[in-house]
Amino acid sequence: MSPPDGSTARHDLVEAARRLDATGLNQNSSGNLSVRVGDHLLVTPSGIPADEMDPADQVLVDLDGRPVRDGQRAPTSEWRLHVGLARARPDIGAIVHTHSPEATAAAVVGRPVPAVHYVVARFGGTVLPCAPYATYGSDELAQHVVAALGPAGTACLMANHGAIAVAGGLNAAVALALDVEWLCGVHRRARGLGEPTVLTDAEIGRVADRLRSYGQP
Ligand SMILES: [Zn+2]
Known part of the structure; x- marks a missing residue:
């Protein structure tokens, strides 16, 4: 069976990459995104700025990272x-x-960024974790990030x-990336004003329970 085309996901990736630029989260060709398409992953291309990339530039790879089409x-x-x-x-x-x-x-x-605001509960734990440093693009870095997120984490920092941010869908992952940026900004500003108060693990647990039923039914 031939791999899926992922044509909707191609448009979604371009749109999300441009949104990350527009919100100041990325610039030039920094940062990258992916969407699962069946048994494959559609990833953004190397070195193409978001405002120059097209749906056709998105790259379909298998879960070993092998490109599944010639000419991609x-x-x-x-x-x-x-x-x-x-x-x-x-x-x-x-x-x-x-x-x-x-x-x-x-x-x-x-x-790790401590629970200076209850938004931390969206990240699946009681802090925003920080994965240890490893060279970009390395297997070692991937292993560090997988370990930092654990079985249920949705976001982490990557040292230096x-x-x-990860989610079931692209819009939710972009929203989490915005939450990460916002929390880090709040933490930095708060530390400039004094010693931040950190919410207890029990309180973050209560918020996590509440978030599960947040929004429209
Ligand atoms: Zn990077």
């Missing part, structure tokens, strides 16, 4: 990160990786690099 663009240099997450977590349908300024600054400090 080269996939993002961070394809191992995307493939590693897609293999480790069948629940993940979309992955957003950014070099957004606030999250990257926090990642340079290299520590950036951030990653």
Whole structure:
């Protein structure tokens, strides 16, 4: 059976990549995204800025990272990160990786961001974790990020690099990436004003329960 075309996902990826630029989370060709299409992953191409990429530039790879068609663009240099997450977590349908300024600054400090706001509960734990540093594009980095997210995490920092957000769909992953950036900005500003108060694990647990029923029925 031939691999799926993923034509809807191709448009969605371009639109999401442009949205990340418009919101200041990425610029030039930094950051990359992927969407699961059946047994494959559609990833953004290497080195093409969001405002110059087309749906046809998106690259379909299998879950070993092998391009499944001749004549495709080269996939993002961070394809191992995307493939590693897609293999480790069948629940993940979309992955957003950014070099957004606030999250990257926090990642340079290299520590988890504590629960200074209840939005942390959206990330599946009681902190925003930080994966250890490894060279970009390496298997080692993919393993660090898979471990930092664990079985249920939805976002983490990547030390001296950036951030990653995962969700069932692309819009939700982009929303999480925006939440990560916002939280890191709030934490930085709060520390400039004084010692931030950190919410307890029990409170974050209560918020997580509440978030499960948040929104429209
Ligand atoms: Zn990166």
